[in-house]
Amino acid sequence: MVRIDSILNVGKTVVKNVSSVTQNSNISNTILHSAQNVSQGISRTNKTYLDRINRISVKGVKQEEQPILDMLKNSMYDLLGKTKGKAELPKEIRFEYCRNGGIRKQGVANVTRDNVLHVNRDYFENIDNNIQENLKTFMNLGLITKDKNGKYKIADFLRNTKSEIFEKRLNEYNIGWPIDYKFKFHRTSMNYYANLTNQARKHPMIMLENIMKTGENANILKSCGMYKPRAEVAKMTTQEQYKYLQDIFQKYPDVGKRVVIPENTALITTPNYVFHHELGHINHNKLISDDIYRKFSSQQKLLEWQNNEKIQEVCSRISGYSGKDPFEFVAEVYSGLVNGQTFHPDVLSLYKALKGPVV
Numbered sequence: 001m002v003r004i005d006s007i008l009n010v011g012k013t014v015v016k017n018v019s020s021v022t023q024n025s026n027i028s029n030t031i032l033h034s035a036q037n038v039s040q041g042i043s044r045t046n047k048t049y050l051d052r053i054n055r056i057s058v059k060g061v062k063q064e065e066q067p068i069l070d071m072l073k074n075s076m077y078d079l080l081g082k083t084k085g086k087a088e089l090p091k092e093i094r095f096e097y098c099r100n101g102g103i104r105k106q107g108v109a110n111v112t113r114d115n116v117l118h119v120n121r122d123y124f125e126n127i128d129n130n131i132q133e134n135l136k137t138f139m140n141l142g143l144i145t146k147d148k149n150g151k152y153k154i155a156d157f158l159r160n161t162k163s164e165i166f167e168k169r170l171n172e173y174n175i176g177w178p179i180d181y182k183f184k185f186h187r188t189s190m191n192y193y194a195n196l197t198n199q200a201r202k203h204p205m206i207m208l209e210n211i212m213k214t215g216e217n218a219n220i221l222k223s224c225g226m227y228k229p230r231a232e233v234a235k236m237t238t239q240e241q242y243k244y245l246q247d248i249f250q251k252y253p254d255v256g257k258r259v260v261i262p263e264n265t266a267l268i269t270t271p272n273y274v275f276h277h278e279l280g281h282i283n284h285n286k287l288i289s290d291d292i293y294r295k296f297s298s299q300q301k302l303l304e305w306q307n308n309e310k311i312q313e314v315c316s317r318i319s320g321y322s323g324k325d326p327f328e329f330v331a332e333v334y335s336g337l338v339n340g341q342t343f344h345p346d347v348l349s350l351y352k353a354l355k356g357p358v359v
C-alpha cells in the first residue's frame, strides 16, 4: 500500500519531461506485475489483490496509454482494499475507440453488461479539446473569469478549499503536461467544479441549505442581515435563489469570505474517481437482473428519470452526470461511498432503491 501510494505521489510534482513520467509509471507497473519479487511492504492480502488485478486480460493498450492503465490498476487496488476484497473487477479491459453506431462516445470509459471495461481512446486523444470545451462553458456562464493579469478566477460563490485547487491547477495547466496529469486535472479538479456549478445553477436551494447548516455560516449571515430562513428561500424561484446565493458572497465581500461552502455539498472527485465510477457499474451489474437492466435502459425510464424534479434534485447533490440515468447515479454515488463521502438520506434511499452496491 505504502509503496504504491508513494509512487502515486510522484504525480504531484509537475514533471515537464514526458519520458521521465513514463519511467515513473513503469516503476509502478513493475511493482504491480511482479509482486513476488517484492519482499517488503506487500502483505499476503495485498498480493492476493495484485494477483487478481494482474489476471485481468488487457487488450489494445498502447505505450502512451500505459500511465492510464496504471491509474486504473491503482484504482482497482484501492477499491479492493476499501471493500476488503469483496468488490468485483472487470472481466476484461479494452483500450479502443468507443463508438455507438459510428458516433464517437464522449466519456473516458464505459462498462458493458458483460463486465468488459472499455477505455475510450477518443477521449484521451482529444483530452485538450475536452478540457478547453469545459473551460469555455464555464466562461460563457460567467463561472470562470480572467483577471487583469490574465489569471483565471473561479466564482466567489463557488469558492471552497477543493474548488481553489481547481483554480490553481487551471492556471498551471499546460498543453505539454503528460496524459495522466491532464486526465487527473480534467476528471478530479475540473469535474468537482462542474459538480458544484451544476448544483448552484439547477438547485441552488440545496447549496443554500447546506451552507446554512454549516459551522458559523448562519450567524455570520445574520450579523449582516443576509440571512433568510429556509421557508422564505423555498418560496423563491430558482433564479431568485441563485441570485440570493451570489449576493451572499458579493454584497458584503468581507462577510462572504467568512462563509464556508461545505466541500461535500456535491460529489468530491478523487484521482481514482473515474475508475471507481466504472467499477461501480460492474458491481451494480452483478446485483440486477437482465429484466431490471433492460428496464433501466429503456427510453421510458430515461425520460422518467430526467423529467422527475424530485429525482433531479437528489442528483444535484451529486453531479450533473448522475441526472442522466439511474445507472450513472448509482456509479457516481458508489465512487463517493468508496471514497468515504457521506451523503444526504435522500441520496442513500434512492441508491438503495436502485440496488446500489453496499460498500
Ligand SMILES: [Zn+2]
Pocket: 277, 278, 281, 327, 328, 331
Ligand atoms: Zn458511467
